[in-house]
Amino acid sequence: MTAKDAAHFDDWYARLSTSAAREELVRRHLDLPPLLLVTGLVPGSGLDDVTVALRLVPDDVLLDLGCGRGGYGLEVATRTRARLVGVDASAEAVRQARANAEAQAQDADFRVGDLADTGLEADSVDAVMCLDSVQFSLRDLNTYAEVRRVLRPGGRVVMTAWEARDRDDEEVPQALRTLDVAFGLQRAGFEEVEREVCDDWSVREKALWEEAVSLDPGDDAGLAGLAEEGRTVLATFDRVDRVMVSATSPD
Numbered sequence: 001m002t003a004k005d006a007a008h009f010d011d012w013y014a015r016l017s018t019s020a021a022r023e024e025l026v027r028r029h030l031d032l033p034p035l036l037l038v039t040g041l042v043p044g045s046g047l048d049d050v051t052v053a054l055r056l057v058p059d060d061v062l063l064d065l066g067c068g069r070g071g072y073g074l075e076v077a078t079r080t081r082a083r084l085v086g087v088d089a090s091a092e093a094v095r096q097a098r099a100n101a102e103a104q105a106q107d108a109d110f111r112v113g114d115l116a117d118t119g120l121e122a123d124s125v126d127a128v129m130c131l132d133s134v135q136f137s138l139r140d141l142n143t144y145a146e147v148r149r150v151l152r153p154g155g156r157v158v159m160t161a162w163e164a165r166d167r168d169d170e171e172v173p174q175a176l177r178t179l180d181v182a183f184g185l186q187r188a189g190f191e192e193v194e195r196e197v198c199d200d201w202s203v204r205e206k207a208l209w210e211e212a213v214s215l216d217p218g219d220d221a222g223l224a225g226l227a228e229e230g231r232t233v234l235a236t237f238d239r240v241d242r243v244m245v246s247a248t249s250p251d
């Protein structure tokens with residue numbers, strides 16, 4: 001990620017941190033536990049699916065790649081008693097993730113790094129979760145290779161994202177037209193690649209955007225940002241699939 005892109009995310013996270021109304025709206029629609037600070041849009045039931053697919057056992061090392069404010073990773077680590085490492089390109093997101101862990105008295109190692117260049121040792125993690133982040137990677141094929149490099153043989157990866165139903169549909173943002181997570185993982189040598197279209201997640205997400213665009217945000221920057229994003233997303237909402245892709249690193 002370029003310094004300019006990282007600065008964009010830093011600014012985004014700084015605005016989010018001031019909006020309790022945004023947090024309430026997102027948690028209510030996605031049915032998430034009260035303390036979860038997220039910027040992705042995986043609902044509570046989806047997080048259950050992600051957790052099962054990761055096949056973690058206590059003391060495993062879990063990498064939350066593109067961890068944002070760390071909410072999902074902290075929740076999965078608590079449920080499974082895994083040790084959490086979180087990597088994100090935004091220093092502001094990492095700062096908030098560390099504060100979030102401290103507030104919950106949870107041990108976690110959050111660091112600044114790139115999806116395609118985490119700075120972690122080879123074979124050093126047992127599982128990787130990458131929720132709603134891979135579409136931001138300009139070099140996403142390198143991201144799959146990086147996940148393969150850091151995962152131990154037999155380790156699991158779970159990625160969630162949105163992909164265009166028709167890759168020639170020029171109305172859909174370019175990033176989602178080129179994204180093909182299952183293909184990327186296969187090409188990087190992963191086995192047991194499974195792609196699921198999660199229509200029930202989409203129902204919750206759409207309701208969230210519809211409420212966000214209908215509200216008067218007043219001077220709440222978090223709500224205003226959500227409404228702006230909602231208008232863009234709703235324009236092509238029914239032209240993308242909500243996907244969860246899981247895979248195993250070869251032995």
Ligand SMILES: C[S@@+](CC[C@H](N)C(=O)[O-])C[C@H]1O[C@@H](n2cnc3c(N)ncnc32)[C@H](O)[C@@H]1O
Binds near residue numbers: 038069072089133
């Ligand atoms: C939609 S947020 C999701 C964050 C988190 N996974 C969640 O669901 O709450 C996408 C995240 O990807 C991070 N990101 C985008 N491009 C990245 C890159 N090239 N390397 C590392 N992180 C990146 C952003 O900073 C942001 O925190």
